[in-house]
Amino acid sequence: MASAQAVSDQITSAFSNLPRSQKLVARFVVDNQYFVAFASVAEVAQKAGVSAATVVRFCQTLGYEGYPHLQAAIRQGFSRFMTTAQRLEERLTAPVSEDDVLAQAFSTDINNIKYTIELIDPVTFRAAVDEISRAAAILVVGGGISAPPALFLSHSLQVIGFPVRVVTSGGIPLSLELSALKPGDLLICIGFWRYFREAVATMRWAREVGVTRIAITDSEVSPLAQLADYAFVTTTDSIGHSVSPLASIALVDAFVAALSFRRPEKTLAALRKVDMAYNESNLLLEG
Amino acid sequence: MASAQAVSDQITSAFSNLPRSQKLVARFVVDNQYFVAFASVAEVAQKAGVSAATVVRFCQTLGYEGYPHLQAAIRQGFSRFMTTAQRLEERLTAPVSEDDVLAQAFSTDINNIKYTIELIDPVTFRAAVDEISRAAAILVVGGGISAPPALFLSHSLQVIGFPVRVVTSGGIPLSLELSALKPGDLLICIGFWRYFREAVATMRWAREVGVTRIAITDSEVSPLAQLADYAFVTTTDSIGHSVSPLASIALVDAFVAALSFRRPEKTLAALRKVDMAYNESNLLLEG
Amino acid sequence: MASAQAVSDQITSAFSNLPRSQKLVARFVVDNQYFVAFASVAEVAQKAGVSAATVVRFCQTLGYEGYPHLQAAIRQGFSRFMTTAQRLEERLTAPVSEDDVLAQAFSTDINNIKYTIELIDPVTFRAAVDEISRAAAILVVGGGISAPPALFLSHSLQVIGFPVRVVTSGGIPLSLELSALKPGDLLICIGFWRYFREAVATMRWAREVGVTRIAITDSEVSPLAQLADYAFVTTTDSIGHSVSPLASIALVDAFVAALSFRRPEKTLAALRKVDMAYNESNLLLEG
Amino acid sequence: MASAQAVSDQITSAFSNLPRSQKLVARFVVDNQYFVAFASVAEVAQKAGVSAATVVRFCQTLGYEGYPHLQAAIRQGFSRFMTTAQRLEERLTAPVSEDDVLAQAFSTDINNIKYTIELIDPVTFRAAVDEISRAAAILVVGGGISAPPALFLSHSLQVIGFPVRVVTSGGIPLSLELSALKPGDLLICIGFWRYFREAVATMRWAREVGVTRIAITDSEVSPLAQLADYAFVTTTDSIGHSVSPLASIALVDAFVAALSFRRPEKTLAALRKVDMAYNESNLLLEG
Known part of the structure; x- marks a missing residue:
């Protein structure tokens, strides 16, 4: 499962080769992943100060089919956006020992x-x-x-x-x-x-x-x-x-x-x- | 309204004049006010290692009519044993300023x-x-x-x-x-x-x-x-x-x-x- | 278990030998068993136009210790005053056949x-x-x-x-x-x-x-x-x-x-x- | 609002001019309006022993655009298929007098x-x-x-x-x-x-x-x-x-x-x- 870091890293490594307007999108997305997880393409475009088409092209430059696909990857990066079953599966890869449950909780x-x-x-x-x-x-x-x-x-x-x-x-x-x-x-x-x-x-x-x-x-x-x-x-x-x-x-x-x-x-x-x-x-x- | 301290103080100042067996009760009560707030006279007697009659005499020495009256005074001393109306009345004597409510809560x-x-x-x-x-x-x-x-x-x-x-x-x-x-x-x-x-x-x-x-x-x-x-x-x-x-x-x-x-x-x-x-x-x- | 009829029969057979004031009580009780099932002795006395003492004597003449005992006998006589367990026990002495349950219900x-x-x-x-x-x-x-x-x-x-x-x-x-x-x-x-x-x-x-x-x-x-x-x-x-x-x-x-x-x-x-x-x-x- | 009778009447008066296969549909619909109110076109066709196309043609012969429109007319005919607001409106055209409410209810x-x-x-x-x-x-x-x-x-x-x-x-x-x-x-x-x-x-x-x-x-x-x-x-x-x-x-x-x-x-x-x-x-x- 992608981590939030994964999408950021992907954007960061692609950053220098992006056209100027897509760089605006890139910066906005890295800084506002929570917002992007829910926002429409029009909202991201407006906040980043670019056209919706630029946002879509940015997504495609990164290798996503379109904006919804980037958004899905970002959501996957937040454990809070997982289903409860996905969250537990992740927890179980490094479970808290029973002795530590109380203290950590x-x-x-x-x-x-x-x-x-x-x-x-x-x-x-x-x-x-x-x-x-x-x-x-x-x-x-x-x-x-x-x-x-x-x-x-x-x-x-x-x-x-x-x-x-x-x-x-x-x-x-x-x-x-x-x-x-x-x-x-x-x-x-x-x-x-x-x-x-x-x-x-x-x-x-x-x-x-x-x-x-x-x-x-x-x-x-x-x-x-x-x-x-x-x-x-x-x-x-x-x-x-x-x-x-x-x-x-x-x-x-x-x-x-x-x-x-x-x-x-x-x-x-x-x-x-x-x-x-x-x-x-x-x-x-x-x- | 009596504070928990009030009953303790009362016992402490009477302490030196108490007969030895009542001193056992006095120590127990001061150290275990929560327990005494609910316990029967028999339970206090057993824990303090004295007879029930000694517990009653201890209460009377302090000026209470009997054990239930001492118990009531102790309960009154705990704000958590007040009714909700009593608690609020006490709070209102020194209310938290609205600006501080969030921080204090x-x-x-x-x-x-x-x-x-x-x-x-x-x-x-x-x-x-x-x-x-x-x-x-x-x-x-x-x-x-x-x-x-x-x-x-x-x-x-x-x-x-x-x-x-x-x-x-x-x-x-x-x-x-x-x-x-x-x-x-x-x-x-x-x-x-x-x-x-x-x-x-x-x-x-x-x-x-x-x-x-x-x-x-x-x-x-x-x-x-x-x-x-x-x-x-x-x-x-x-x-x-x-x-x-x-x-x-x-x-x-x-x-x-x-x-x-x-x-x-x-x-x-x-x-x-x-x-x-x-x-x-x-x-x-x-x- | 006594039936409502049982108490009525008892009163009827005793009726002719009752003093006049107790006859007033007798008539009232037979005609108003539901009321008596809940009413106080004072209410029955007032409705029957006699003193409370007369009501009590009436009960004793019938062989009850007092008014509450007559009242209990009357209540037992109504199946609706039974506990649900008592009701079911009575039903089971003459249960409805399963084929007839729907029609009878x-x-x-x-x-x-x-x-x-x-x-x-x-x-x-x-x-x-x-x-x-x-x-x-x-x-x-x-x-x-x-x-x-x-x-x-x-x-x-x-x-x-x-x-x-x-x-x-x-x-x-x-x-x-x-x-x-x-x-x-x-x-x-x-x-x-x-x-x-x-x-x-x-x-x-x-x-x-x-x-x-x-x-x-x-x-x-x-x-x-x-x-x-x-x-x-x-x-x-x-x-x-x-x-x-x-x-x-x-x-x-x-x-x-x-x-x-x-x-x-x-x-x-x-x-x-x-x-x-x-x-x-x-x-x-x-x- | 159409009554259930209205659709039946419409079918009855058209009946003699219908082709034989549509007559099968007509009979089935008149006799099974409740079923038709919910059934799909395929279910009606199967029950009536005709093809789905015949059912659709039957609807069009009657002047409906298609099967869903006939179905809607039938549903409207049943007061139980109205919204509660529609039902009340219909009731209010001939309201029960308050004196009769109890008896009628x-x-x-x-x-x-x-x-x-x-x-x-x-x-x-x-x-x-x-x-x-x-x-x-x-x-x-x-x-x-x-x-x-x-x-x-x-x-x-x-x-x-x-x-x-x-x-x-x-x-x-x-x-x-x-x-x-x-x-x-x-x-x-x-x-x-x-x-x-x-x-x-x-x-x-x-x-x-x-x-x-x-x-x-x-x-x-x-x-x-x-x-x-x-x-x-x-x-x-x-x-x-x-x-x-x-x-x-x-x-x-x-x-x-x-x-x-x-x-x-x-x-x-x-x-x-x-x-x-x-x-x-x-x-x-x-x-």
């Missing part, structure tokens, strides 16, 4: 949090807190590996008194929630590679309806980020075969804390009602 | 992970991986703030081919799952302060049926830990009003990685089937 | 519908339709055997544009929904023998909060009916070991039809949005 | 049950009971209006001790369940017009894996019936805008009764365990 998670805090813009964070505070109704969407942060967010918002609904599976329940979205509502969509088609369709529907959209995702060029008013990129590295939602859990916790500090009286009133309801149902071991 | 989470890795015993971890590997059927239980790690665990186990069921709410669905548990099955119960009565009842039922029990919880003396064959203590600090399940998400990720490295062929076969099913349903944006 | 269901239509008061039906039409928010609650009609109602209401939420399990999700109920909201609670404690607690909470309550249940003296503003009694006979929610499904369908005829424009607008959302997600085989 | 339901009992073949019923009895694992699938009978079936099977799982929404959860299906398992899929794409894909996947399939649906030519080993057709008429799952609820109750009579000891043991679990959790108002 937790150190990967510390890095996930450290990288993510650098990726979060405090101004965007505050703006998103504003949007959540004033939304008429909030819909949280996240399935599969994104269901845990989606549930954590919706549960926490419900506990502190927000009008929130959550959908962790697609199909009919999601369609019914979408059909009820109105301007003034807020959609918070959580999704990581491999992006689910329905998550993207959800963002698109919300945009058409005029609903504000927050995305919690794993790349600035993820389709969810591109459809969002406010996008939060979290790092999702895992030593296992899949991606980890851990950093998004940290982000959700920060959102919930900021929201409760922002409107303390409403939050306290809501928490006290929840305590009353828990007591009424005798749910807790210690009252 | 993420640094709290890094500490959660660092502390938790020290609390996990690798031998117990491997033993739990063994139990999960050989279980005839696995039931994962976790509600409220514990639902996200419960879902993350059950989803990940299902994806790599384990026979797992999950219950994130109590009542009828939980009772039906319990009624079907058999020896050879495995229960993984996730719960943090404030412990839900049904989570504890679930562990007790499983013990009676002869089902192996793993607990992911927040204290060695939590009722879930005490009913478990294998208990994993995670740190759950949050700058908000509630507790954070973040470290348990990290632990679950480590479990899933260890399980997939342990039986790579079965895992790969399961992942490939899931990929096929996703493709068949055209679920993914990129096949 | 369907003829029991026709009777369920015929009896239920006689039990529904059209005026109460229209009043309930009014309440649903004007509710600010609707919470539908039903677990176990009541989950199917609860889901059918909430799904149908959501499709035609009502602001509805549903809880089909107890515990935390139900408590959170309860904590958010406000005056102006509407609770629709569905529950049959054996009544779940949480369903009753839900009705009680809603009453305290000042929320209008509709019950769909199986007896006018069911605890849900007694806590409701509008109670609908459906017949739940089944040839199997449990009760059947079939007649409640019929009732729900009537509610949904009446609601859509009541506000056709809103209904059409909602249905068209749902169709759009289904098409957008390509959910249907035939667009 | 319940009499429609009695007819649903009467028609359905005639449509169920007792031999197929017993064969399906056999399959459920011996399945290694049972997956029940039904979304939207089919979720209530799906839940009723899975809950009832779980209570009497069957190894059953249920999926009431599509997307990831359904795909994960499908990925785990093995020969020896049983799929019970419930779906009515408008058929959901994922329900059909589920049946197809199960067939490829070699899993036995039971369909509960609304027409012998529904795509679910065509993919099933055992198909049960229920009538789904409703006075409202949608279809009613009521008759399928009756069918499920018959299945559950037959299964509990078939293996009384296992059923009783399971019911007693459920009673124990309910008592342990103190779920019931009356123990």
